[in-house]
Amino acid sequence: MATKFKIKKGDKVVVTTGRDKGKSGEVLRVIRDEDRVLVQGVNLVKRHMRQSAQSAGGILEKEAPVHISNVAHIDPKTDKPTRVGYRILDDGRKVRFARRSGESIDR
Secondary structure (H helix, E strand, O other): OOOOOOOOOOOEEEEOOOOOOOOEEEEEEEEHHHOEEEEOOOOEEEEEEOOOOOOOOEEEEEEOOEEHHHEEEEOOOOOOEEOEEEEEOOOOOEEEEEOOOOOEOOO
16 A cells, blocks of 8 residues: 655655755655655656657656655755644644744645
């Protein structure tokens, strides 16, 4: 069974370990079955693509998935890595918030 993550598509995250440590970007995709996320501009790999009718082929650079434990959410107020918590608002909505500053992440 796939687990629930506190990081969602469209979130701003920073890489905490590995060769791309310190790089940040937007989450393009969450792969729940493998506990991985695809982050824009992070963990770039080269793929050798054969020419086809639609594409020219050649060596293309694209993002590879990063394990979700190696990324941290970026605090919207301070732009530093933070943990994420949940809070229930007065109107009954459950929203995520940055534990570092208390700022709400969800709109």
